[in-house]
Amino acid sequence: MRTFFWKNSTDEQRQAALKRPAQANKGDLTAKVAEILAEVKANGDTALRSFTAKFDNVELTALEVSSAEFAAAKKSVGVGAREALERAAANIEKFHVAQIPVNQSVETESGVVCERQFRPVSRVGLYVPGGSACLPSTVLMLGVPSRLAGCELRVLCTPPRKDGSVDPFILEAARLCRIDKVFKVGGAQAIAALAYGTESVPKVDKIFGPGNSWVTEAKEQVASAGAAIDMPAGPSEVLVIADANANPVFVAADLLSQAEHGPDSQVVLVTDSEEMVTKVQAEVAAQLKQLPRETIAAAALEKSLSIVVNTIAEAIAVSNQYAPEHLIVQVDQAARYKDRILNAGSVFLGPWSPESAGDYASGTNHVLPTYGFARAYSGLSVDSFLKQITFQELTEKGIQGLGETIEILATIERLDAHRNAVSVRLAALNQAKEKA
Amino acid sequence: MRTFFWKNSTDEQRQAALKRPAQANKGDLTAKVAEILAEVKANGDTALRSFTAKFDNVELTALEVSSAEFAAAKKSVGVGAREALERAAANIEKFHVAQIPVNQSVETESGVVCERQFRPVSRVGLYVPGGSACLPSTVLMLGVPSRLAGCELRVLCTPPRKDGSVDPFILEAARLCRIDKVFKVGGAQAIAALAYGTESVPKVDKIFGPGNSWVTEAKEQVASAGAAIDMPAGPSEVLVIADANANPVFVAADLLSQAEHGPDSQVVLVTDSEEMVTKVQAEVAAQLKQLPRETIAAAALEKSLSIVVNTIAEAIAVSNQYAPEHLIVQVDQAARYKDRILNAGSVFLGPWSPESAGDYASGTNHVLPTYGFARAYSGLSVDSFLKQITFQELTEKGIQGLGETIEILATIERLDAHRNAVSVRLAALNQAKEKA
Numbered sequence: 058m059r060t061f062f063w064k065n066s067t068d069e070q071r072q073a074a075l076k077r078p079a080q081a082n083k084g085d086l087t088a089k090v091a092e093i094l095a096e097v098k099a100n101g102d103t104a105l106r107s108f109t110a111k112f113d114n115v116e117l118t119a120l121e122v123s124s125a126e127f128a129a130a131k132k133s134v135g136v137g138a139r140e141a142l143e144r145a146a147a148n149i150e151k152f153h154v155a156q157i158p159v160n161q162s163v164e165t166e167s168g169v170v171c172e173r174q175f176r177p178v179s180r181v182g183l184y185v186p187g188g189s190a191c192l193p194s195t196v197l198m199l200g201v202p203s204r205l206a207g208c209e210l211r212v213l214c215t216p217p218r219k220d221g222s223v224d225p226f227i228l229e230a231a232r233l234c235r236i237d238k239v240f241k242v243g244g245a246q247a248i249a250a251l252a253y254g255t256e257s258v259p260k261v262d263k264i265f266g267p268g269n270s271w272v273t274e275a276k277e278q279v280a281s282a283g284a285a286i287d288m289p290a291g292p293s294e295v296l297v298i299a300d301a302n303a304n305p306v307f308v309a310a311d312l313l314s315q316a317e318h319g320p321d322s323q324v325v326l327v328t329d330s331e332e333m334v335t336k337v338q339a340e341v342a343a344q345l346k347q348l349p350r351e352t353i354a355a356a357a358l359e360k361s362l363s364i365v366v367n368t369i370a371e372a373i374a375v376s377n378q379y380a381p382e383h384l385i386v387q388v389d390q391a392a393r394y395k396d397r398i399l400n401a402g403s404v405f406l407g408p409w410s411p412e413s414a415g416d417y418a419s420g421t422n423h424v425l426p427t428y429g430f431a432r433a434y435s436g437l438s439v440d441s442f443l444k445q446i447t448f449q450e451l452t453e454k455g456i457q458g459l460g461e462t463i464e465i466l467a468t469i470e471r472l473d474a475h476r477n478a479v480s481v482r483l484a485a486l487n488q489a490k491e492k493a
Numbered sequence: 494m495r496t497f498f499w500k501n502s503t504d505e506q507r508q509a510a511l512k513r514p515a516q517a518n519k520g521d522l523t524a525k526v527a528e529i530l531a532e533v534k535a536n537g538d539t540a541l542r543s544f545t546a547k548f549d550n551v552e553l554t555a556l557e558v559s560s561a562e563f564a565a566a567k568k569s570v571g572v573g574a575r576e577a578l579e580r581a582a583a584n585i586e587k588f589h590v591a592q593i594p595v596n597q598s599v600e601t602e603s604g605v606v607c608e609r610q611f612r613p614v615s616r617v618g619l620y621v622p623g624g625s626a627c628l629p630s631t632v633l634m635l636g637v638p639s640r641l642a643g644c645e646l647r648v649l650c651t652p653p654r655k656d657g658s659v660d661p662f663i664l665e666a667a668r669l670c671r672i673d674k675v676f677k678v679g680g681a682q683a684i685a686a687l688a689y690g691t692e693s694v695p696k697v698d699k700i701f702g703p704g705n706s707w708v709t710e711a712k713e714q715v716a717s718a719g720a721a722i723d724m725p726a727g728p729s730e731v732l733v734i735a736d737a738n739a740n741p742v743f744v745a746a747d748l749l750s751q752a753e754h755g756p757d758s759q760v761v762l763v764t765d766s767e768e769m770v771t772k773v774q775a776e777v778a779a780q781l782k783q784l785p786r787e788t789i790a791a792a793a794l795e796k797s798l799s800i801v802v803n804t805i806a807e808a809i810a811v812s813n814q815y816a817p818e819h820l821i822v823q824v825d826q827a828a829r830y831k832d833r834i835l836n837a838g839s840v841f842l843g844p845w846s847p848e849s850a851g852d853y854a855s856g857t858n859h860v861l862p863t864y865g866f867a868r869a870y871s872g873l874s875v876d877s878f879l880k881q882i883t884f885q886e887l888t889e890k891g892i893q894g895l896g897e898t899i900e901i902l903a904t905i906e907r908l909d910a911h912r913n914a915v916s917v918r919l920a921a922l923n924q925a926k927e928k929a
Binding site: 137138140141142144145148151152155156158161163165166169171173174176178179190191192193194226262263277280281283285289304306307310311313314316317318344347348349350354391392395398399400401402403404405406407408409410411412413414415416417418419420421422428429430431432433434435436438440444445446447448449450451452453455456459461462463465466467469470471472473474475476477478479481482485 | 573574576577578580581584587588591592594597599601602605607609610612614615626627628629630662698699713716717719721725740742743746747749750752753754780783784785786790827828831834835836837838839840841842843844845846847848849850851852853854855856857858864865866867868869870871872874876880881882883884885886887888889891892895897898899901902903905906907908909910911912913914915917918921
């Protein structure tokens with residue numbers, strides 16, 4: 058962990074310190090992903106089967122998970138795991154159900170009623186990565202809010218394991234969320250299937266979920282061709298703010314729980330205590346040795362950063378500039394800093410709120426904006442699975458009252474047909490009046 | 494206007510009829526825009542001045558509009574226009590102020606408090622096109638909700654006129670919305686300036702507003718490099734549903750008010766009355782001749798479509814499949830169909846609700862999803878200028894209650910450091926208990 062002293066640095070040095078590493082050079086990834094997308098678009102299920110054979114080393118006949126497979130998964134997960142999944146799902150539901158928005162109706166002028174109504178995105182695709190970790194928690198984070206939003210069709214894609222099955226915890230989580238269909242397809246080919254549709258996989262209106270660089274690149278490519286996606290993605294990251302009284306054991310554990318995600322994970326410590334840096338570094342070194350994913354975490358830590366500031370208020374300002382995906386605030390009375398936090402995905406306050414609480418079970422969503430996107434993007438919520446439609450209805454009185462204003466503005470903009478759409482109506486009302 | 498009979502058609506024919514024309518082949522637009530972006534990124538204001546000289550035929554010294562120019566604009570617009578702008582702004586404010594969301598706090602378990610709070614996107618860039626129409630209404634549609642959201646810095650870019658000035662109506666609308674800075678920069682170079690920042694134009698966190706194909710391409714390019722934008726864009730469009738009792742004069746006027754936007758505007762009529770098609774076509778022909786923008790509207794109408802269906806319910810289903818930017822429903826008791834409308838940007842109900850009402854002054858926003866994007870995207874609202882941050886704080890009791898669940902789930906996912914972040918805390922609490 059490199060240490061950076063905020064106080065004696067220029068603005069340029071500060072910006073450089075907070076700059077995330079450039080996303081790894083894509084090399085021929087762009088072309089390779091484009092090829093996969095084109096192939097799936099052209100050849101549907103045949104292409105999915107052949108990419109699954111190539112990348113996942115499995116020859117599949119049925120792409121869709123059968124009800125027998127769901128039943129077997131339910132049996133195999135064990136009571137403890139099922140109860141943990143159910144409890145997490147219940148908390149996620151409690152937090153997300155409160156997000157369901159209310160339709161709104163405003164009479165802006167007499168006879169002019171404007172409304173905003175919410176509708177679910179009809180068909181949604183949920184991607185759950187496989188690879189080095191199996192992630193049933195991600196199934197819950199996508200499955201619960203999409204169910205609450207009322208999406209008509211919810212399709213989940215996840216790569217099969219080497220024996221052609223899907224991890225039973227993933228299937229059990231999908232069952233708990235009442236996902237409609239689960240397909241054994243991963244990588245860029247899964248994104249292509251959801252964007253274009255194949256014989257088996259239905260085309261969806263919006264694609265959600267995290268993934269590796271292939272999935273991220275595929276989401277970007279289908280998005281620039283018009284598909285809707287949840288948000289742009291970069292490596293996962295945490296920024297921990299700790300004061301002199303923070304527990305270095307907790308701080309180190311939190312930094313490591315981010316570092317173990319991948320060698321490109323971003324880990325930043327900001328503290329007003331130089332001593333804390335030393336303590337945390339010692340604790341990180343000690344805890345690191347115990348971890349099965351030691352190599353991954355060590356690689357991430359090599360590029361990590363400790364920043365020494367003068368005050369906790371300054372630490373918050375540094376965090377706002379960085380806009381972290383996860384922000385952990387381990388300082389005295391952490392909650393009093395809430396209002397000052399302007400850019401972050403999800404925030405963990407005080408000593409008893411590890412990031413893992415929100416990653417799994419407290420109720421907040423763990424699909425969050427990375428790479429500084431928290432300046433303009435939000436984490437997943439029920440809103441992500443809804444869209445808004447506005448309605449308006451003017452009465453005769455309404456158009457008579459507002460008509461001239463519209464005519465004046467259309468005249469200013471030299472859009473005569475816009476003006477005329479009002480004028481023909483006002484003329485009709487005048488004629489009717491004269492007749493009466 | 495081509496007529497299509499829904500009843501006797503196959504699904505393929507129906508899909509083909511509703512298919513929007515492919516976006517015009519970009520040709521070398523992609524490369525040209527990329528060049529402009531790179532040039533502005535490298536040379537800042539110098540590049541902006543040189544592109545403004547090239548594309549707008551103006552040599553500018555100051556890029557920013559001065560307070561003297563604002564004062565002169567205010568004087569020149571006249572009372573009638575100012576009052577119309579003020580009334581439109583007041584209605585837009587009334588409708589949008591009701592959208593300001595409320596923070597939310599949920600105790601999902603004893604000692605586990607999860608919150609969602611809203612924060613403005615700090616710096617926003619608002620683009621207002623120039624070209625064939627000057628659009629002060631767009632200033633209001635971007636300016637009012639961004640003000641209500643509380644964005645810290647709101648920057649507007651719009652191309653200068655040939656004499657180096659900005660249209661006074663645009664400046665007056667910007668003053669009404671208390672926009673912080675207005676720059677005389679248009680086209681792809683304006684989007685580049687907002688995305689990267691120059692000596693004069695500040696870099697922003699999110700870019701909003703409609704534009705021509707250069708602006709749209711520039712927004713797409715900066716978005717795939719990580720800038721946030723409001724929504725993807727395509728040609729403007731309307732779908733009008735009319736029953737046998739609709740007034741063909743109104744229907745024709747509404748179709749034309751869309752057609753005059755541009756030769757690529759999409760205009761669709763759906764009706765359960767074949768006679769209505771004939772009546773509307775006659776009216777369109779008659780009204781078209783009166784329009785100064787006749788050539789533009791005629792070009793759009795050439796590619797337009799009338800669809801004959803059996804029932805109004807079927808017409809709504811056709812509209813849901815098309816997902817129009819604007820939907821006008823001129824049928825008996827139009828409001829009763831509201832719940833069935835699933836995909837649309839903004840909906841106009843009944844005979845007295847022309848699209849121009851919402852384009853200008855009723856209160857709804859006119860920046861809306863086009864090209865079928867209404868299936869997954871919403872029109873602009875206060876939400877577009879906000880993002881959400883989640884917070885959580887667990888008490889000792891909270892982590893003691895939820896800790897085991899988190900540990901089980903982290904174990905399933907084989908993320909030991911995630912589990913350890915909980916375990917070290919539970920251990921500390923146990924030690925403290927034993928000591929006591």
